[in-house]
Amino acid sequence: MRGLRGLRGSRGRQGLRSLAVSGLAGLSALAGAGAAWAGDPSAGLAYHGSAMLAGGQVDVWLTPRNDGPAAVPDASVRLRWSAALADVQQLPAGCARTEERAVVCRTGALAAHGLGEQIALSVRLEGRPPEVTMEVETAWTGGAAEPGKTHEAERVLVLATGDPYAF
Incomplete structure (x- = not known):
């Protein structure tokens, strides 16, 4: 992402918005591929990890989990x-x-009752x-329904203590 410095200097936030839109287009392409997945799947996605804030930087580590019963071909977390x-x-x-x-x-793909990367x-x-x-919330489930989920973040x-906070 070193090229962002050039965008910031030459076009400011407009260049950054263009980059974000192109990133969204890539994520939309992933969503389109997952929508073709057949069946009536259901999944229960959850995310567990930690976050740490120090010096204006937030470091986040999280592991996605699918409580099933169906596998998820791909998903995204916001x-x-x-x-x-x-x-x-x-x-x-x-x-x-x-x-x-x-x-x-x-x-990425999440097996039923499995952990992701x-x-x-x-x-x-x-x-x-x-x-x-x-x-932290599911942004897209690759076509898998999450029955009973309210999708609240x-x-x-x-x-800003430099300590990890678990979720």
């Missing part, structure tokens, strides 16, 4: 913070900034807030 993200971010492959305060990451990312916040609230308060 992470949203109460503070704005800095303009320049270095996100891992499979993650894209989608809003001023949010990032979406691909989880750990997702690890660091985001820079504007300034150095003493605390931030992070919301899980929230965790992360203080």
Whole structure:
């Protein structure tokens, strides 16, 4: 993501929005591929991990889990913070900034009653807030229904102590 520095200097936020839109297009392509999945699947997605805030940077480690009963061909998780993200971010492959305060990451396929691969990312916040609230929620389930789920985001308060806060 070193190219973001050039976008920021030459086109400002408009360049960043273009980059975010292209990232969303890639995630939409993933969504389109999953929509063709046949059957009447149901899944129960959850995310467990920790977040740590120090010096205006939030480090997040999370593992997606599918409580089943059906496998999920692909899914994505949305992470949203109460503070704005800095303009320049270095996100891992499979993650894209989608809003001023949010990032979406691909989880990959999730077996029924199985764990996915750990997702690890660091985001820079504007300034150095003493605390931030992070919301974690399923953004897309690859066509699998989640019966009984209200799709409310899980929230965790992360203080700028450098300590990990579990969710």
